[in-house]
Structure formats: C-alpha cells, structure tokens
Amino acid sequence: MKTQLIALAVASAISLAPDVASAAPVDLSTWTAESYPAVSGFGAGVWTVASGGGSVTQSVNGQPTFFYSDFNAIGTKITGKIKPGSGDDDYVGFALGFRPGDSTNSTANYLLIDWKQGTQGFDFGTPSSSPGGTANGGLAVSLVTGIPDADEFWQHANLAGTSAANGLTELARGTTRGNVGWVVNTEYEFTFDFGPNDLEVFVNGVKEIDITGSFADGRIAFYNFSQANVVYSAFTKEVGTFPPGGGSVPEPTTIVLIGLGLAGLGFRSRKNAGS
Incomplete structure (x- = not known):
C-alpha cells in the first residue's frame, strides 16, 4: 500500500509540473x-x-x-x-x-x-x-x-x-x-x-x-x-x-517533494489507524 501511495503522489506531482515548467514555442506570425x-x-x-x-x-x-x-x-x-x-x-x-x-x-x-x-x-x-x-x-x-x-x-x-x-x-x-x-x-x-x-x-x-x-x-x-x-x-x-498575484512559482522538484511528503503522511496515518 505504501508503494501505491508514493506512486500515486509522484504521478500527480509530475502531472502538475508541465504547467509550471514547460516552455511553449511562440508563433511570431500573430x-x-x-x-x-x-x-x-x-x-x-x-x-x-x-x-x-x-x-x-x-x-x-x-x-x-x-x-x-x-x-x-x-x-x-x-x-x-x-x-x-x-x-x-x-x-x-x-x-x-x-x-x-x-x-x-x-x-x-x-x-x-x-x-x-x-x-x-x-x-x-x-x-x-x-x-x-x-x-x-x-x-x-x-x-x-x-x-x-x-x-x-x-x-x-x-x-x-x-x-x-x-x-x-x-x-x-x-x-x-x-x-x-x-x-x-x-x-x-x-x-x-x-x-x-x-x-x-x-x-x-x-x-x-x-x-x-x-x-x-x-x-x-x-x-x-x-x-x-x-x-x-x-x-x-x-x-x-x-x-x-505576487509570491513565486514553485520549482517542479519542489512539487514532486511535496507529493512524496504527502504520500508519507498518508501512509503513516493509515499505519497509526491500524495499530
């Protein structure tokens, strides 16, 4: 179950990262x-x-x-x-x-x-x-x-x-x-x-x-x-x-680390609940 939670968190984080980091080509014809x-x-x-x-x-x-x-x-x-x-x-x-x-x-x-x-x-x-x-x-x-x-x-x-x-x-x-x-x-x-x-x-x-x-x-x-x-x-x-709106945009690596952290918390909560 822990492996599944981590995989889900990483997949979710990576799916968010392109919106932050991907660079799109600019069409100068417009x-x-x-x-x-x-x-x-x-x-x-x-x-x-x-x-x-x-x-x-x-x-x-x-x-x-x-x-x-x-x-x-x-x-x-x-x-x-x-x-x-x-x-x-x-x-x-x-x-x-x-x-x-x-x-x-x-x-x-x-x-x-x-x-x-x-x-x-x-x-x-x-x-x-x-x-x-x-x-x-x-x-x-x-x-x-x-x-x-x-x-x-x-x-x-x-x-x-x-x-x-x-x-x-x-x-x-x-x-x-x-x-x-x-x-x-x-x-x-x-x-x-x-x-x-x-x-x-x-x-x-x-x-x-x-x-x-x-x-x-x-x-x-x-x-x-x-x-x-x-x-x-x-x-x-x-x-x-x-x-x-102010503030700063997080780096993609930060998003992935946050996802891993949330996965770890979720696993710990399930473990505590089952102990």
Missing part, C-alpha cells in the same frame, strides 16, 4: 509591427516573418520600431535568440509592457531593454526637435514615458524642447555588458523573467539586469532603432517566477 513617427532619412521598420512563424527579420535602418506579441508579458518567462547583422552599429533590443498604439500614446509607460554596438554622437532631423547627443554603447534598461522623439530614444533622456511627460529614464546597465556592444553576426540568447514588481534579464545564461519597481502590464516587443538586418528566432514562453 505579432504586429508598429513604428514611431518617421524621422528625416529614417523610414518605418519592415518586419518579415519566416514561414512557420519561428523567426522574424527586421530589414530597415530606420526610426524606433517595434514588433509586439499577441499576449501580455507579466507573469511569464520568455526566452529566444537575437542575431544583429551588419546593417549598422546601433540599437537592437526588446520592450516589456508595450501596448498597441504606444507610439502615439501620451500616457505610454513601458520598459525598454536596448543594446548598442558602439558609442556614437548624432542629431536627428524633423520631427525630432531635441538637441543631438551621445548614445552609449552597451546594454541598458530604461523607462519610456509618453512619446519620446528620436534624440531621446538615442540618448536615453528627457531633453529640452519636448514635454516633460515624454522621454526615457535609464534605470540600470548590464552587469557585464553595460559598456560592451554586440558583435556583428553573433547570436545571443535572451531570457526575460517579468513580474509586476520584478524584472530579470539574462544574456547567454548570465544575469545582466535585475531591477524592482511597479511595472505596467503589456506586450513583449522586439525593438530596433537605426539598425537593419536583425533576426529574432526560437522564442518560447512559460510561467515565470513572478506571477501577477
């Missing part, structure tokens, strides 16, 4: 492109999804452009690969909490994780009215509010000449890649573990960003700015460590 207003000399992004929906390529060296999911990101862990090509040396990355229409939304509020290959100065033309400045090479996370112009995206700043409600506030830089740019034609694996009050970002298994705050829910989006020939591929989604 995602949507959205670009900020055109900057002089920089066109809208063009996102081309491969047959089967497993990858997408952004092919225009243009304005800030996004390719956002059909699901909200809070409470999830999302993993996938990015491969920047030789189109330029500018920004590739992601957004979390992005909402459809945020490119023209004066109350937009989302996180931008972007990575620039090298430090560079530039001043964008119309309709960007802010002064030009320097974009620092490396990986960073910023809070985006309102409708920033191109120079504000470029500098991670809220600049003179625009509304105080519009701009970027840099929150942190990568632990090991904060001042290190990406390498052309090199593939990197990113993982985002995103909750209402937590964000952890891993690159090739190394935790680069770990911040807390109060974060708005919304979509995950791919992001390019002044960078062409970028491929995103092999994305998966699973239940994250930080669920919307």
Whole structure:
C-alpha cells in the first residue's frame, strides 16, 4: 500500500509540473509591427516573418520600431535568440509592457531593454526637435514615458524642447555588458523573467539586469532603432517566477517533494489507524 501511495503522489506531482515548467514555442506570425513617427532619412521598420512563424527579420535602418506579441508579458518567462547583422552599429533590443498604439500614446509607460554596438554622437532631423547627443554603447534598461522623439530614444533622456511627460529614464546597465556592444553576426540568447514588481534579464545564461519597481502590464516587443538586418528566432514562453498575484512559482522538484511528503503522511496515518 505504501508503494501505491508514493506512486500515486509522484504521478500527480509530475502531472502538475508541465504547467509550471514547460516552455511553449511562440508563433511570431500573430505579432504586429508598429513604428514611431518617421524621422528625416529614417523610414518605418519592415518586419518579415519566416514561414512557420519561428523567426522574424527586421530589414530597415530606420526610426524606433517595434514588433509586439499577441499576449501580455507579466507573469511569464520568455526566452529566444537575437542575431544583429551588419546593417549598422546601433540599437537592437526588446520592450516589456508595450501596448498597441504606444507610439502615439501620451500616457505610454513601458520598459525598454536596448543594446548598442558602439558609442556614437548624432542629431536627428524633423520631427525630432531635441538637441543631438551621445548614445552609449552597451546594454541598458530604461523607462519610456509618453512619446519620446528620436534624440531621446538615442540618448536615453528627457531633453529640452519636448514635454516633460515624454522621454526615457535609464534605470540600470548590464552587469557585464553595460559598456560592451554586440558583435556583428553573433547570436545571443535572451531570457526575460517579468513580474509586476520584478524584472530579470539574462544574456547567454548570465544575469545582466535585475531591477524592482511597479511595472505596467503589456506586450513583449522586439525593438530596433537605426539598425537593419536583425533576426529574432526560437522564442518560447512559460510561467515565470513572478506571477501577477505576487509570491513565486514553485520549482517542479519542489512539487514532486511535496507529493512524496504527502504520500508519507498518508501512509503513516493509515499505519497509526491500524495499530
């Protein structure tokens, strides 16, 4: 009887574990492109999804452009690969909490994780009215509010000449890649573990960003700015460590151990009752 109880507990625990740990592939064919207003000399992004929906390529060296999911990101862990090509040396990355229409939304509020290959100065033309400045090479996370112009995206700043409600506030830089740019034609694996009050970002298994705050829910989006020939591929989604209701999600091994513990208690109770 003890063996039967343990087997039943283990089977029940294992049946629960896939809901916690299994990562499902993401179909990029259901995602949507959205670009900020055109900057002089920089066109809208063009996102081309491969047959089967497993990858997408952004092919225009243009304005800030996004390719956002059909699901909200809070409470999830999302993993996938990015491969920047030789189109330029500018920004590739992601957004979390992005909402459809945020490119023209004066109350937009989302996180931008972007990575620039090298430090560079530039001043964008119309309709960007802010002064030009320097974009620092490396990986960073910023809070985006309102409708920033191109120079504000470029500098991670809220600049003179625009509304105080519009701009970027840099929150942190990568632990090991904060001042290190990406390498052309090199593939990197990113993982985002995103909750209402937590964000952890891993690159090739190394935790680069770990911040807390109060974060708005919304979509995950791919992001390019002044960078062409970028491929995103092999994305998966699973239940994250930080669920919307607070607390944390137990590991599958924890579930199995709980099941074994319950089986042991059940056996002891039967033994005591029969003694």
